[in-house]
Amino acid sequence: MIRIVDKLKKGLERSRRELGEFFDAALGRGILDENAATELEEALIQADTGPQTAEELVEDMRVWMKNAGGGVIAETLREALGLRISRILRSAEVPANSNQIPKITLIVGVNGTGKTTTAAKLAARFSADGEKIILGAADTFRAAAVEQLKIWGERLNIPVIAQAEGADPAAVAFDTVQAAINRDCDRAIIDTAGRLHNKTNLMAELEKVVRVIKKLREEVEILLVLDAAVGQNGLVQVKCFAESLPLSGLVVTKLDGTAKAGIIVRAVAELKKPVLYVGVGEGIDDLIPFDAEAFAKNLIS
Ligand SMILES: Nc1nc2c(ncn2[C@@H]2O[C@H](COP(=O)(O)OP(=O)(O)OP(=O)(O)O)[C@@H](O)[C@H]2O)c(=O)[nH]1
């Protein structure tokens, strides 16, 4: 089995290349100066951290250079940058652990980001920890969506609550929570249909799902699944989710592909929500609890 750190490393390959090349070139020069600051800014933007975060980080670098009398050693910069990035990643508050039983997790996001897969990965993970889990197929848009979750449920030996195609997703969510209560489950994980941010009726539908769940259980963990490969456009799409729903945190998927992992830094900085998990593959084990330090270290080393 591949170790978690190696999986993360592999996922971050492309972003690391941009910043890694910068540091490798800079290390050869020894002392970094103003030109290097401009190059670093470019490398950070290339890695998808976004112009604003790149500028902030480079401003810091300029201050360090000034304090150091004009130049700074690349290794020192690498370390300082790692600390700054992990500080940004930790800046969004992680919700307190809830005592509510069953815990309710609602998975939301735009089309094709990896919601259903993430629901299954989470179910597998908590089930392996000894929790009794139930899945809810509240993506009622397509029969295939219900089928996809049911297949995961069968593989994992986890029950899936579903209704017919076209059913009210809020009703499925309600049934799922009710079943979780009746069957003494520790957790219910509810999948929803992908939707675009500009469809107000679909955003209202999600708000209704949350309202209906709250009739049975007050606390709902809402996870927004973000596809890292979509990069900055993906971020624009999810801003509305953050405005309409009390999001608990983000799951950033497909970091194993050609994604530029700097998007995570940008997502946290802009959405002000913590990343809770990252997806690094299509397999059931390819979901890693997010560790800001490990991520920041990997991104720039
Ligand atoms: N490489 C990779 N593929 C992933 C990851 N997560 C999900 N996928 C793949 O992405 C595709 C879409 O995943 P789904 O889970 O069906 O996405 P979804 O958000 O439920 O899609 P809709 O319900 O259609 O909106 C599938 O082929 C998954 O196997 C990941 O972390 N890495």
Ligand SMILES: [Mg+2]
């Ligand atoms: Mg789905």
